[in-house]
Amino acid sequence: MNSSRIPGFYNMSVEQRRELLKDNFHLSPEEWNDLYVKEPLSTATADKMIENVIGTFQLPLGLGLNFLINGKEYIVPMAVEEASIIASASHIAKIVRSAGGFQTEATERVMIGQIQVIGCSDFQAAKQALLEAKDSLIQAANAAYPSIVARGGGAQDMDVRILNEEADSTYNQMLVMHMYINTCDAMGANIINTMVESIAPIVEEITGGKVYLRILSNYADECLARAHCVIPPALLATGEFSGEEVRDGVIHAFEFASSDPYRAVTHNKGIMNGIDPVVIATGNDWRAVEAGAHAYAARNGSYGSMTTWSKDEAGNLVGEIELPMAIGTVGGATRVHPLAKLSLSMMHIESAKELAQVIVAVGLAQNLGALKALATDGIQKGHMALHSRSVAIAAGATGEMVDIIAEQLIEQKEIRVGKAKELVEQYTK
Numbered sequence: 001m002n003s004s005r006i007p008g009f010y011n012m013s014v015e016q017r018r019e020l021l022k023d024n025f026h027l028s029p030e031e032w033n034d035l036y037v038k039e040p041l042s043t044a045t046a047d048k049m050i051e052n053v054i055g056t057f058q059l060p061l062g063l064g065l066n067f068l069i070n071g072k073e074y075i076v077p078m079a080v081e082e083a084s085i086i087a088s089a090s091h092i093a094k095i096v097r098s099a100g101g102f103q104t105e106a107t108e109r110v111m112i113g114q115i116q117v118i119g120c121s122d123f124q125a126a127k128q129a130l131l132e133a134k135d136s137l138i139q140a141a142n143a144a145y146p147s148i149v150a151r152g153g154g155a156q157d158m159d160v161r162i163l164n165e166e167a168d169s170t171y172n173q174m175l176v177m178h179m180y181i182n183t184c185d186a187m188g189a190n191i192i193n194t195m196v197e198s199i200a201p202i203v204e205e206i207t208g209g210k211v212y213l214r215i216l217s218n219y220a221d222e223c224l225a226r227a228h229c230v231i232p233p234a235l236l237a238t239g240e241f242s243g244e245e246v247r248d249g250v251i252h253a254f255e256f257a258s259s260d261p262y263r264a265v266t267h268n269k270g271i272m273n274g275i276d277p278v279v280i281a282t283g284n285d286w287r288a289v290e291a292g293a294h295a296y297a298a299r300n301g302s303y304g305s306m307t308t309w310s311k312d313e314a315g316n317l318v319g320e321i322e323l324p325m326a327i328g329t330v331g332g333a334t335r336v337h338p339l340a341k342l343s344l345s346m347m348h349i350e351s352a353k354e355l356a357q358v359i360v361a362v363g364l365a366q367n368l369g370a371l372k373a374l375a376t377d378g379i380q381k382g383h384m385a386l387h388s389r390s391v392a393i394a395a396g397a398t399g400e401m402v403d404i405i406a407e408q409l410i411e412q413k414e415i416r417v418g419k420a421k422e423l424v425e426q427y428t429k
């Protein structure tokens with residue numbers, strides 16, 4: 001695919017969309033059918049992935065279109081159950097591409113492994129001893145996972161903190177050692193856990209204490225991705241709202257989220273509406289990403305917005321996002337689930353760093369989609385119109401009846417299951 005702009009894609013049938021993709025991926029019809037259509041995740045594979053398997057649970061997989069990120073076109077696979085998310089992401093991506101696209105960057109992929117040490121007779125001395133043994137501890141951690149070192153990653157640094165130092169009894173005090181580990185293209189949980197478990201006996205020997213927990217931290221604040229966009233107000237105008245009104249409404253919405261946790265949680269849910277579907281579609285651990293993102297939103301002491309929206313000197317709307325992004329393009333389910341493999345190849349993603357940047361750009365787009373709707377027509381107009389098909393299905397509509405009932409719900413401005421049931425009854429009489 002040369003461009004992520006595919007006008008009319010949402011008016012095609014599923015079959016037509018698949019044809020278009022298949023042709024562009026140079027897959028034979030058999031390959032396409034076997035790999036992705038018939039049984040994307042076989043029960044046999046699922047049975048090897050988790051425990052007590054009885055089947056698989058499917059989610060709709062759609063494509064976020066129009067994304068231009070650092071000058072590269074991205075068609076973004078998104079696995080999600082909620083209507084209007086993909087339309088909204090594509091809508092904003094279309095606006096942002098007219099303004100030059102998203103600019104993104106990412107830090108090195110450094111993740112943190114924690115080791116908890118209890119019961120040292122002198123915590124300060126134990127901390128000092130660990131810091132003096134830094135080089136040998138890093139070496140020992142790397143010896144436990146030489147293949148990640150060979151890939152250019154591995155343990156690179158460490159530090160030590162004393163927690164509860166002011167506590168009356170040393171029973172509550174503890175040392176926490178952080179090992180900083182570059183996990184290359186893997187999310188890295190298993191790599192990190194292997195490393196920190198392997199050096200725990202050395203840590204006990206050095207400190208004279210007892211090691212309890214040895215585990216990665218999902219607060220991956222050394223593994224960040226950022227996205228940025230600058231939008232001239234003229235591109236934001238909608239209906240009776242001028243671009244300036246939309247811009248100012250978005251900035252006021254940001255200020256609301258920055259000042260009130262009740263609003264910030266919803267604002268951030270809207271951002272995760274974009275982030276989680278890409279994380280899931282690529283076979284990544286969405287609980288890890290969710291936990292890290294929300295913790296990062298509280299890094300200044302109170303929970304706030306994951307994005308910022310402001311106005312530059314020229315009056316453009318400027319959007320920014322920075323989040324921990326502990327994802328991988330290898331490891332976990334990324335190469336096990338056939339659709340995760342397809343998702344990664346569809347985006348022509350070459351590294352975890354690149355995937356992290358795409359994910360935060362989608363999060364930023366999703367946030368603007370919601371704020372633009374909220375600051376103008378309200379969320380119900382666009383969202384409920386698209387949700388109306390799910391409402392019709394929930395009321396018992398099937399086949400061609402679904403679209404007919406959904407249209408009637410929109411026309412009658414009453415998109416609710418009770419109303420849909422009445423319409424289904426009338427239709428089937």
Ligand SMILES: CC(C)(COP(=O)([O-])OP(=O)([O-])OC[C@H]1O[C@@H](n2cnc3c(N)ncnc32)[C@H](O)[C@@H]1OP(=O)([O-])[O-])[C@@H](O)C(=O)NCCC(=O)NCCSC(=O)C[C@@](C)(O)CC(=O)[O-]
Nearest residue numbers: 010084085087088090091266267270369370373379382383
């Ligand atoms: C839904 C829109 C985009 C309509 O908005 P619109 O202005 O009517 O859209 P349009 O018909 O002018 O189309 C503009 C573009 O949007 C895309 N688009 C448009 N329609 C479709 C479709 N059917 N399928 C796929 N893509 C679609 C498509 O890219 C299209 O360009 P085109 O290709 O036509 O040149 C808008 O109303 C919107 O963005 N609403 C917000 C939706 C949203 O945020 N949903 C999330 C659920 S609510 C929630 O959970 C979070 C929240 C809101 O609480 C967060 C918060 O409070 O901050």
Ligand SMILES: NC(=O)C1=CN([C@@H]2O[C@H](COP(=O)(O)OP(=O)(O)OC[C@H]3O[C@@H](n4cnc5c(N)ncnc54)[C@H](OP(=O)(O)O)[C@@H]3O)[C@@H](O)[C@H]2O)C=CC1
Nearest residue numbers: 147148183184185186187188189190191285288330331332
């Ligand atoms: N708190 C949490 O978040 C926890 C999460 N998990 C789970 O851990 C999993 C992620 O762990 P992770 O360690 O990433 O996954 P895996 O252990 O599945 O795989 C990572 C492996 O991929 C191989 N690899 C191949 N190419 C590369 C490359 N370019 N860069 C890096 N590694 C490469 C490496 O092995 P080799 O070098 O030998 O080829 C590496 O060890 C997820 O399933 C997550 O759900 C587990 C525990 C806790």
